[in-house]
Amino acid sequence: MTNSIPEIENNDVLFVIGSNTTETHPIIGLRMKKAVRKGAKIIVADPRKINLVRFSTVWMQHRPGTDVALLNGMMHVLLQEQMVDKGFVTEWTEGFDTFRKSLADYSPEKVEKITGVPKKDIVRAALLYGEAKRPAIYYTMGITQHAHGTQNVFAIANLALMTGNLGRESTGVNPLRGQNNVQGATDMGCIPNQYPGYQRVDLPSIRAKFETAWDAKLSDKPGLTATEMMNAAMEDKVKALYIMGENPVMSDPDTHHTVKALKNLEFLVVQDIFMTETAQLADVVLPSACFAEKDGTFTNTERRVQRVKKALNPPGKAREDSAIILELSRRMGYDMKYNLIEEVLREIGGLWPAVAGITYGRIEKWGLQWPCPTLDHPGTPYLFKGGFPRGKASFTPVRYEPSKELPDKEYPFILTTGRQLFQYHTGSMTRKVKELNIVAPEAYVEINPADAERLKIADGDTVRVTSRRGSIDLRALVSERPYEGLVFIPFHYREAAANILTNPQLDPVCKIPELKVCAVKIETGHGGQ
Amino acid sequence: MIDLSINGLPVSVPEGTTILDAARFADIPIPTLCHHPKLTPYGGCRLCIVDVKGINRPVTSCTTPVTAGMEVTTTSPTIEKLRKTILELILSDHPNDCMVCEKAGDCTLQELAYFYGIRENRLDGERRVYAKKDDNPFIERNMEKCILCGKCVRICDEVQGVGAIDIAYRGFNAKVCPPFEKNLDCEFCGQCVSVCPTGALTGKAWGQRGRQKDIKEIETICPYCGCGCSITLHVRRNEVIRVSSREDTLNEGWLCPKGRFGYSFINNAARLKTPFIREEGKLKEATWDEALDFIADRLGKVKAKYGADSIAGLSSARCTNEENYLFQKFMRAAVGTNNVDHCARL
Numbered sequence: 092m093t094n095s096i097p098e099i100e101n102n103d104v105l106f107v108i109g110s111n112t113t114e115t116h117p118i119i120g121l122r123m124k125k126a127v128r129k130g131a132k133i134i135v136a137d138p139r140k141i142n143l144v145r146f147s148t149v150w151m152q153h154r155p156g157t158d159v160a161l162l163n164g165m166m167h168v169l170l171q172e173q174m175v176d177k178g179f180v181t182e183w184t185e186g187f188d189t190f191r192k193s194l195a196d197y198s199p200e201k202v203e204k205i206t207g208v209p210k211k212d213i214v215r216a217a218l219l220y221g222e223a224k225r226p227a228i229y230y231t232m233g234i235t236q237h238a239h240g241t242q243n244v245f246a247i248a249n250l251a252l253m254t255g256n257l258g259r260e261s262t263g264v265n266p267l268r269g270q271n272n273v274q275g276a277t278d279m280g281c282i283p284n285q286y287p288g289y290q291r292v293d294l295p296s297i298r299a300k301f302e303t304a305w306d307a308k309l310s311d312k313p314g315l316t317a318t319e320m321m322n323a324a325m326e327d328k329v330k331a332l333y334i335m336g337e338n339p340v341m342s343d344p345d346t347h348h349t350v351k352a353l354k355n356l357e358f359l360v361v362q363d364i365f366m367t368e369t370a371q372l373a374d375v376v377l378p379s380a381c382f383a384e385k386d387g388t389f390t391n392t393e394r395r396v397q398r399v400k401k402a403l404n405p406p407g408k409a410r411e412d413s414a415i416i417l418e419l420s421r422r423m424g425y426d427m428k429y430n431l432i433e434e435v436l437r438e439i440g441g442l443w444p445a446v447a448g449i450t451y452g453r454i455e456k457w458g459l460q461w462p463c464p465t466l467d468h469p470g471t472p473y474l475f476k477g478g479f480p481r482g483k484a485s486f487t488p489v490r491y492e493p494s495k496e497l498p499d500k501e502y503p504f505i506l507t508t509g510r511q512l513f514q515y516h517t518g519s520m521t522r523k524v525k526e527l528n529i530v531a532p533e534a535y536v537e538i539n540p541a542d543a544e545r546l547k548i549a550d551g552d553t554v555r556v557t558s559r560r561g562s563i564d565l566r567a568l569v570s571e572r573p574y575e576g577l578v579f580i581p582f583h584y585r586e587a588a589a590n591i592l593t594n595p596q597l598d599p600v601c602k603i604p605e606l607k608v609c610a611v612k613i614e615t616g617h618g619g620q
Numbered sequence: 621m622i623d624l625s626i627n628g629l630p631v632s633v634p635e636g637t638t639i640l641d642a643a644r645f646a647d648i649p650i651p652t653l654c655h656h657p658k659l660t661p662y663g664g665c666r667l668c669i670v671d672v673k674g675i676n677r678p679v680t681s682c683t684t685p686v687t688a689g690m691e692v693t694t695t696s697p698t699i700e701k702l703r704k705t706i707l708e709l710i711l712s713d714h715p716n717d718c719m720v721c722e723k724a725g726d727c728t729l730q731e732l733a734y735f736y737g738i739r740e741n742r743l744d745g746e747r748r749v750y751a752k753k754d755d756n757p758f759i760e761r762n763m764e765k766c767i768l769c770g771k772c773v774r775i776c777d778e779v780q781g782v783g784a785i786d787i788a789y790r791g792f793n794a795k796v797c798p799p800f801e802k803n804l805d806c807e808f809c810g811q812c813v814s815v816c817p818t819g820a821l822t823g824k825a826w827g828q829r830g831r832q833k834d835i836k837e838i839e840t841i842c843p844y845c846g847c848g849c850s851i852t853l854h855v856r857r858n859e860v861i862r863v864s865s866r867e868d869t870l871n872e873g874w875l876c877p878k879g880r881f882g883y884s885f886i887n888n889a890a891r892l893k894t895p896f897i898r899e900e901g902k903l904k905e906a907t908w909d910e911a912l913d914f915i916a917d918r919l920g921k922v923k924a925k926y927g928a929d930s931i932a933g934l935s936s937a938r939c940t941n942e943e944n945y946l947f948q949k950f951m952r953a954a955v956g957t958n959n960v961d962h963c964a965r966l
Contacts, residue, residue: 096847096870117809117876118847124781146781235965268846272944273937276962279944281935283958287945292958307953310928314958317965320932329932329959331922333915335947336936342966358918364891374918375911376903378892381885382843383853383860387940389841391848395870399940402838402853402860403886407893408908412936412943416950418908422916425954427946435942456839457870458848512807515844515878523885526757526825527878530808603965 093263093474094227095393095460100125101261104223106216108136108247109158109233109607113143114512116231116267116392123229134216136161136208137233138507139537139572139579149216152574153206155507156237156494156608161213162246163491164202166253167194168217176255183478184252186486193488205491207574221254225261231269232509236606238495240598245487252484258475268392270516271382275390278446278461279439283314288443304442307425316602318343318595324352331358335412336379340368341517341585344593344604345560362415367519368585379412380405386432387413388454390461394471396449397458494608495596498576502558502610504542505577506592509607514583522583534584535568538613542576543569548615555617556580558609561591564617578611624690639681639692640668650694651703651732653710653817654769655682658872659778664770666706667732670694678702704736710767712743714818721765723819725832729767730818746792753801758808758824758881766796766820772812779874780811796820810880814864814873825881826854826862835861842879843938847871849879859887919955928956935962 099105099122113120124146127133132148135141136158144150153161169175170191180187199210206213220226228251234243244266251257251264268274280287290297292313302309315323321343323329332353343349353359353372361373364381382389384405390396405411413432420427429435433451440447445462448470453459459470498505513531515521522528536556538548548554550569555562556578565580565587573579582589594609621632626643633642638661643650653665661683669678673691678699681692693699711733718724750763770787773796777783784806788797798804813821835854842849850869854862863883867873895911896903906914922930933955935947944962951960 116845116847117807118849118871118874118879121779121781121874125779128778270846270937270963271841271843271848272939272941273846273962273964275941276935276937276939276944277964279935279941280948281944281960281962282964283961286952287948301952305949305953308956309952310956310958312929312958314929314960315932317934317961317963320934320959320961323932328930330926330930331919332932332934333919333951334934335943336938337934337963339934339963339966342963358922360915365885365888366890366892370892371903373896373903374898375906375915376892376896377911378894381891382938382940383838383840383883383886385940387942389848390941391841392846393848395848396941397841397848397850398839400838400840402836402840402855403858406887406891408895409891409893410908412939413946415912416943416946419912419915420946420950420954422912423920423954425950427949432942435945439941439945513877515882520843520885521878521882523888523890524882525884526881529757530877601965606966 092265092267092393093257094261094265095395095472096122098261098473099123099227100129102126102131102225102227104132104134104219104226105229106134106136106220106226107143107229110229110231110267111137111139111141111143111509112229112231112267113141115269115510117512119267132219134219136216138574138577141572149212149219151206151208151212151216153208155505155577157206157491158234158243159239159246159489160197160202160205160491161208162250163194163197163489164199164206164213165217165220166250167197167202168199168214169221169253170194172218172221174218174221175253179255180253183483184486185483187253190249190486190488193490220250225259226256227261227263227265229265229267231267233607235266235603237603237608238596238598238605239492240603241600242489242492246489248484249486249489252486258473258477260473263473263475271391272389274392274394275388275396278390283316286442287439288445290443301442318597318602318604321349321352324356327355330356332356333360334369335362338363338367338369338517338519340372341582341588341590344590344595344606346588346591347561348595362412363519364409365519365523367517377415378407378409379415380409385411385413388436391458394460395458396446396454396461398451398454495605496559496594496608496610498610502612503576504611504613506556506558506609506611507577507579507607508582508589508593509579510583511581514581516583518583518585534563534565534581534587534589536565536613537568537570537573537579539573539575539577540569540571543567546613546615548613552615553617555614556592556611557614558592558594558611560594563587563589563591578613622686622688624686624688624692626692627694633686637686639670639672639679639684639686642686643681643692643694648694650681652682653728653732653767654771656771656775656815657867659771659774662770662774664768665710667703669699669702671696671699704738707732707736707738708741708743711738711741712745713747714767715764721819722760722822722827727819728817748792750795754804756804756808758810758877759804759813760822760824760827761804762820762822763795765818767818768794768796769817771815771817772796772821775811775815776806780807780809782806785812808877808881809875810877811874814875823862823881825884829861830856839866842875844878844882849875851875851879853883923955929959931955931957932959935960937962937964
């Protein structure tokens with residue numbers, strides 16, 4: 092997030108696109124509702140009638156995968172209405188002219204045909220956002236999990252840049268991160284092309300800095316992303332995989348492919364708190380401590396580094412992940428020595444100045460938001476105040492491209508996947524909580540009443556959902572939430588894993604899979620499980 | 621700013637501040653049951669009454685804004701007598717089962733009865749009887765303990781935006797319930813439980829699991845989504861028996877059903893407790909030495925045969941920053957590859 096969570100309540104317009112916030116980020120959802128009580132207006136763009144629609148002023152029910160067209164359409168309106176922040180564009184951006192021309196094709200009439208959103212709503216949403224004084228954009232995986240996810244994000248950046256809605260309090264662009272420490276894992280360099288602090292592995296000067304600090308020879312070749320690792324395992328290029336606290340069998344697209352890839356490895360190590368679907372395939376399984384059994388820090392979606400404290404001892408012989416890594420590293424001849432876990436944070440601060448001012452003592456009660464370079468720095472609630480680190484921000488012209496797999500005669504429905512309120516991600520934690528499974532016991536496919544009637548499906552019937560990659564049997568939930576032709580399946584349930592169906596097509600830039608759009612068919616009469 | 625005096629002490633607060641907030645700002649205690657700083661003032665319990673010079677009856681401090689030159693008295697024999705009578709009225713149909721009540725030790729009503737020394741109630745009267753009707757696994761409703769402060773109703777409406785409950789009926793028959801007195805069917809965030817001043821609303825999961833004195837409270841961060849809510853783990857005998865959240869946190873004390881009720885995985889019997897090594901197709905228990913030596917040996921052999929880039933590592937968005945840092949350092953410096961990633965894209 093370029094802004095912070097407390098700033099949400101002072102937005103005057105919230106544009107929420109591709110985020111079912113009240114279910115996936117419930118407490119951020121509360122701040123949004125608070126903003127509405129204080130007079131803010133919400134624009135929701137989502138293919139489903141999510142709960143937030145009830146609090147919205149405009150709801151655009153666009154087809155999954157048409158975000159670029161929708162956003163370009165809104166920007167087309169802003170251009171026509173001359174609602175461009177010329178001062179900001181001149182001073183802080185580059186490439187506006189080329190970008191401006193690229194919007195010519197996206198008249199609201201044309202965009203209505205692509206997205207299914209009435210022209211008047213596109214205009215209304217654009218004007219609401221354009222006229223706002225403190226607007227912010229919020230998005231989640233509904234924007235990113237597409238084969239053109241990067242393009243979607245560029246379109247959002249363009250919208251904020253052309254209206255000058257960045258770099259102020261309660262005004263900015265806010266991707267909401269989906270896991271407790273996904274921000275931190277990225278910050279810490281658990282990405283194949285960057286060391287901690289987004290420092291590129293292929294720049295010799297940076298590599299030299301890390302080689303000195305770590306006293307080791309480092310590779311100059313950017314590595315593979317998670318999804319590429321699976322393909323490489325399939326092609327015998329990756330032979331051994333060490334997985335700490337992840338469950339790709341459930342979370343990756345095209346489960347059959349993932350399982351085949353993992354089985355094709357010569358050696359698989361899984362370190363986790365439960366015998367997950369992935370751990371069952373491993374050659375070695377290591378028991379680790381969960382969040383309540385260790386000291387350290389998490390970084391939340393607003394870049395706030397927060398203190399995690401040990402409350403109890405891990406069960407049996409389970410050990411903290413840090414202890415396991417250090418011991419394994421020692422046995423492999425690379426001895427990393429730390430007396431206290433806080434020394435690791437200090438080492439990080441030495442290599443990445445943005446967190447150099449953060450100590451356990453300072454975040455005992457409240458976290459600190461990076462950048463926080465010195466011990467007396469108060470942290471940074473919002474980014475880009477008075478400019479961008481790279482000088483000028485670039486507009487990136489973006490063209491609408493349809494999703495890779497669209498409905499046809501054989502597979503007539505669009506399937507989109509996501510989370511629901513009572514379960515979490517691959518379910519390895521929440522599926523073990525009895526209470527949650529009483530209210531959310533099983534997988535379901537949300538289907539529009541008109542489609543259900545046509546296929547003679549009653550609420551609660553067992554149906555078979557099939558894509559080109561596989562099929563699952565699950566209960567039908569007849570609901571007004573999806574529009575006619577769209578179905579939704581939460582991906583938490585191993586018995587009917589949504590990712591058996593999803594499309595593993597990747598975004599060419601960031602390698603994110605297209606989990607939000609694929610084509611499926613729905614059949615009855617398989618008798619169920 | 622408005623200048624006034626409370627108990628003879630000069631206080632200066634912004635316009636629109638209530639007498640109650642002004643008094644609390646000056647650290648002068650006034651008892652309340654229905655007040656919550658994040659909710660609209662209600663004026664229901666009447667315990668916050670104070671005297672204001674020039675007004676010949678007590679006023680509720682939670683609903684009265686300050687005015688310039690106001691002279692407020694928060695305590696006097698008359699006011700304390702009135703407060704005690706109000707408490708006796710509230711307690712007149714309250715089940716005195718503090719001995720087994722889940723809320724004992726953490727109950728505002730119990731605490732007030734203690735401070736006002738109410739041992740026997742001269743106003744003992746008719747009792748309300750409710751049939752229990754809750755199938756949900758999260759929230760225990762003991763409505764005979766409800767004092768109708770309305771905090772749960774307001775929080776559900778004003779903060780959660782759900783409005784699952786309201787006060788139905790009138791007078792002695794008034795009760796908080798879902799529409800048509802049906803079963804509770806809501807988002808089960810438990811915000812209502814967190815603000816209930818008595819034992820009327822408690823969590824089923826922590827029922828009869830331990831009293832305050834045996835419980836260690838540890839402040840940490842919720843392990844689910846990226847909101848980063850501060851949570852308090854209530855630990856007894858190496859087991860998390862309850863999760864709550866303090867008001868002075870980023871999340872203002874609010875949690876979602878997973879954060880508040882989804883903690884029993886921590887002490888689940890299926891937690892991995894020992895390393896395993898696959899032998900003849902089956903995972904068999906092993907010691908740490910065996911497992912770690914085996915991994916070091918196998919990774920070393922793979923690296924020697926196919927090169928460092930034939931090894932890859934997936935780190936975790938669930939683990940701490942320190943662990944993630946160590947993991948990538950291990951992959952890059954010890955193994956020698958940049959093949960390290962995590963599930964940010966999934």
